[in-house]
Amino acid sequence: MLRLSRSLHSSARKLFERRPSRMAAPEHLIPLFESVGIGNASGLAKNAALAQRLEALIISAKRSNENLSKPAANLLLKVATDLKKEASDDIVAKYVATEQISSSLQLTAAIDFVKSSLSDNIDVAAFEEACGVGVVVTDEEITQAVGEALTKSKDALLEKRYQFPAMSLLPSIMESMKWADRRAVKEQIEKQVEAALGPKTEEDLAAANKKKKGATTKPKTLSAAPPKDEVSTLGKSFMDLAGEALNFHKPGENYTTDGYVVTPNTKPLLKDHLKATGGRVYTRFPPEPNGILHIGHAKAINFNFSYAKAHGGLCYLRYDDTNPEKEEERFFTAILEMVRWLGYEPWKVTHSSDYFEELYQLAVVLIKKGAAYICHQRPEELKGHNIAFSPWRERPIEESLQLFEDMRKGKIEEGKATLRMKHIMEDSKVDPVAYRIKFVSHHRTGDAWCIYPTYDYTHCLCDSLENISHSLCTKEFQARRSSYYWLCNAVDVYCPVQWEYGRLNLSYTVVSKRKIGKLIESGIVRDWDDPRLFTLTALRRRGFPAEAINAFCGKVGVTMSQVTQRPVVLEACVRENLDANAPRAMCVLSPLKLTITNFPSDKAIELKVPNHPNNPDAGEHCVTFDRVAYIDRDDFRSVKEAGYRRLAPGQSIGLRYTGYVFTMDDVVKNDGGEVIEVIGKITAVQDIAKPKAFIQWVSDPIKCEVREYSRLFKHENPEDAAVVPGGFVTDTTENSLVVHNAFVDQSVRNAKHLDRYQFERVGYFCVDYDSTPEKMVFNLTVGLKQDSGKN
Numbered sequence: 001m002l003r004l005s006r007s008l009h010s011s012a013r014k015l016f017e018r019r020p021s022r023m024a025a026p027e028h029l030i031p032l033f034e035s036v037g038i039g040n041a042s043g044l045a046k047n048a049a050l051a052q053r054l055e056a057l058i059i060s061a062k063r064s065n066e067n068l069s070k071p072a073a074n075l076l077l078k079v080a081t082d083l084k085k086e087a088s089d090d091i092v093a094k095y096v097a098t099e100q101i102s103s104s105l106q107l108t109a110a111i112d113f114v115k116s117s118l119s120d121n122i123d124v125a126a127f128e129e130a131c132g133v134g135v136v137v138t139d140e141e142i143t144q145a146v147g148e149a150l151t152k153s154k155d156a157l158l159e160k161r162y163q164f165p166a167m168s169l170l171p172s173i174m175e176s177m178k179w180a181d182r183r184a185v186k187e188q189i190e191k192q193v194e195a196a197l198g199p200k201t202e203e204d205l206a207a208a209n210k211k212k213k214g215a216t217t218k219p220k221t222l223s224a225a226p227p228k229d230e231v232s233t234l235g236k237s238f239m240d241l242a243g244e245a246l247n248f249h250k251p252g253e254n255y256t257t258d259g260y261v262v263t264p265n266t267k268p269l270l271k272d273h274l275k276a277t278g279g280r281v282y283t284r285f286p287p288e289p290n291g292i293l294h295i296g297h298a299k300a301i302n303f304n305f306s307y308a309k310a311h312g313g314l315c316y317l318r319y320d321d322t323n324p325e326k327e328e329e330r331f332f333t334a335i336l337e338m339v340r341w342l343g344y345e346p347w348k349v350t351h352s353s354d355y356f357e358e359l360y361q362l363a364v365v366l367i368k369k370g371a372a373y374i375c376h377q378r379p380e381e382l383k384g385h386n387i388a389f390s391p392w393r394e395r396p397i398e399e400s401l402q403l404f405e406d407m408r409k410g411k412i413e414e415g416k417a418t419l420r421m422k423h424i425m426e427d428s429k430v431d432p433v434a435y436r437i438k439f440v441s442h443h444r445t446g447d448a449w450c451i452y453p454t455y456d457y458t459h460c461l462c463d464s465l466e467n468i469s470h471s472l473c474t475k476e477f478q479a480r481r482s483s484y485y486w487l488c489n490a491v492d493v494y495c496p497v498q499w500e501y502g503r504l505n506l507s508y509t510v511v512s513k514r515k516i517g518k519l520i521e522s523g524i525v526r527d528w529d530d531p532r533l534f535t536l537t538a539l540r541r542r543g544f545p546a547e548a549i550n551a552f553c554g555k556v557g558v559t560m561s562q563v564t565q566r567p568v569v570l571e572a573c574v575r576e577n578l579d580a581n582a583p584r585a586m587c588v589l590s591p592l593k594l595t596i597t598n599f600p601s602d603k604a605i606e607l608k609v610p611n612h613p614n615n616p617d618a619g620e621h622c623v624t625f626d627r628v629a630y631i632d633r634d635d636f637r638s639v640k641e642a643g644y645r646r647l648a649p650g651q652s653i654g655l656r657y658t659g660y661v662f663t664m665d666d667v668v669k670n671d672g673g674e675v676i677e678v679i680g681k682i683t684a685v686q687d688i689a690k691p692k693a694f695i696q697w698v699s700d701p702i703k704c705e706v707r708e709y710s711r712l713f714k715h716e717n718p719e720d721a722a723v724v725p726g727g728f729v730t731d732t733t734e735n736s737l738v739v740h741n742a743f744v745d746q747s748v749r750n751a752k753h754l755d756r757y758q759f760e761r762v763g764y765f766c767v768d769y770d771s772t773p774e775k776m777v778f779n780l781t782v783g784l785k786q787d788s789g790k791n
């Protein structure tokens with residue numbers, strides 16, 4: 001009877017609540033909602049009934065915890081929306097406020113328990129059991145449960161690889177650990193799958209693309225997908241290849257994007273912004289000058305500069321120089337050099353340090369508004385997420401202002417105080433640091449400052465000061481987007497829009513500045529520009545054309561997901577570029593002397609050879625052909641082998657461009673029995689059966705050093721501790737650099753540093769910085785496509 005009565009009462013109340021509310025919109029509640037971190041407070045206030053329910057819940061929760069967190073406040077919003085049982089509000093609000101109920105799963109269980117209760121007097125013990133209060137599922141337990149589930153499906157996983165529906169295991173795992181964090185379980189599944197399979201291969205990506213062909217909806221991306229065929233990418237711009245970022249807002253229409261926070265001053269500030277920019281797109285490339293740019297930065301450079309250019313806009317190069325301990329002049333210089341090498345010219349070159357005074361004054365504004373405070377917690381106490389609120393969070397504003405001034409004047413020791421912002425980020429990071437004390441001289445400002453702003457504080461405000469319309473950044477910064485908007489609005493300045501895209505990673509390498517520094521310190525590589533690395537200076541030194549790197553970035557495209565490519569994809573772009581542009585020369589890496597006993601002239605013959613066999617407009621160069629020539633030792637066998645097409649007893653070989661075929665008569669060996677000379681005759685091609693192959697050769701050669709590079713690391717992901725337990729330094733290969741004392745023809749004599757050639761039948765090579773007129777040095781850039789006639 002009681003259940004029926006309560007049910008009828010509930011139904012009647014629901015019918016009443018469906019009627020249009022006649023209550024006035026409680027605008028006065030907006031500051032309350034914003035103070036606890038609830039988004040779209042102004043829109044929420046328009047629903048008077050819901051807003052007043054939420055107000056009551058917040059007031060009730062604050063009795064249990066005055067410092068109500070943003071996640072807790074958003075759970076209360078769900079309570080206000082889903083639970084219409086006012087008598088039980090207090091107990092639910094209390095458990096949410098004290099974070100004994102801290103997940104949506106727990107809250108759903110709490111709401112279900114309350115709704116099904118026959119009495120307003122809640123059985124606390126039964127309530128806590130139903131909601132999982134006090135139950136802690138550790139990371140170790142999640143790791144173990146996921147591991148056990150994947151082990152049971154190991155055969156299917158290994159067979160289908162990334163086509164295996166790993167997330168189908170989620171329900172059974174969650175059933176065994178009801179109160180585990182669902183997101184943490186999903187992340188652990190993804191992590192263990194990648195650990196078991198390694199990064200996605202080209203075959204995995206091809207299988208995924210094939211699967212998508214039958215799909216009715218396209219995956220959400222920031223731009224159209226890049227072309228998947230083998231059509232040449234030469235001469236195309238990044239935006240041609242990546243497509244247009246169709247979802248991007250137009251300048252001045254920032255408020256049309258998801259998650260953008262609109263304040264009463266948004267429209268006036270946007271009006272001023274448009275006046276300053278003339279309505280043009282403004283972007284920026286903001287690297288830290290504490291190392292050399294790598295292949296991932298090439299994508300960021302292409303995207304920022306190309307997006308601005310494609311829309312008639314401008315792009316800054318802004319150095320994020322807020323950490324003077326790690327910044328060096330050579331890094332500033334190299335960054336600008338690499339941007340220009342890729343073909344882009346910044347509209348302006350600026351530094352975060354240009355705005356140190358403005359940033360300081362805005363910090364003062366933040367303190368005066370009660371949105372920042374001076375904290376004395378030690379750095380180790382601030383590490384991690386979901387940390388407790390600072391005991392100094394509510395210190396008086398005037399006190400924080402004075403302490404901040406003392407920090408600036410050097411009156412407080414390093415590490416004894418920080419300025420923290422009253423904001424909880426999307427990844428649950430509590431009150432990020434805005435300023436810290438560093439008694440370190442700055443590269444540009446000298447000793448003018450002993451406090452330096454952090455990235456979380458500096459980045460968005462510098463974007464605002466420079467009127468950036470599109471703040472393009474990689475996916476890991478998505479957790480900072482709400483902080484980005486919050487800070488601009490907290491100090492009441494123009495707020496740009498942050499757009500995130502997937503970063504570009506490359507397998508078989510490391511790009512971390514710290515890890516590259518470790519490789520240098522260990523003597524594994526020589527410096528930041530060692531051609532085995534994938535820094536931009538290293539790729540340039542190895543001979544990679546800037547146009548090929550840009551084409552590679554275009555092929556990868558701009559998507560929301562993180563992309564890991566294998567080096568062969570980049571090398572294919574390089575090979576395509578060099579095949580069209582690199583002049584030809586002949587080189588033998590391991591010279592073997594060839595003596596022609598019937599040479600048809602008393603002196604050497606000058607032959608004209610095309611610079612590019614498929615492009616007559618590229619011109620010609622001369623090579624010397626004489627009675628003594630040299631071939632590559634790999635093009636000779638002392639004993640004829642099945643399937644072998646080159647020089648051997650009873651098997652002749654053509655000499656490229658000469659019109660002759662060489663037939664061996666005898667060999668000369670050294671004391672160790674090694675063949676050091678092959679003696680024979682030549683015959684005009686038209687007078688003999690066509691040979692099975694033509695090979696390169698050199699006469700009157702230039703002696704040179706050729707450096708042949710291969711992969712520096714053995715595994716696709718050398719940073720994976722499960723695969724490389726000793727760390728990435730232990731994963732390096734022993735012979736990633738092989739040096740040849742080679743012979744090359746005279747056509748390269750006047751080559752300059754970084755000039756590129758195709759050494760016919762060998763590969764593409766570049767003149768190294770170590771090269772001198774006395775000793776030429778070449779780096780292998782990429783090999784040729786494998787010749788079916790080569791073993």
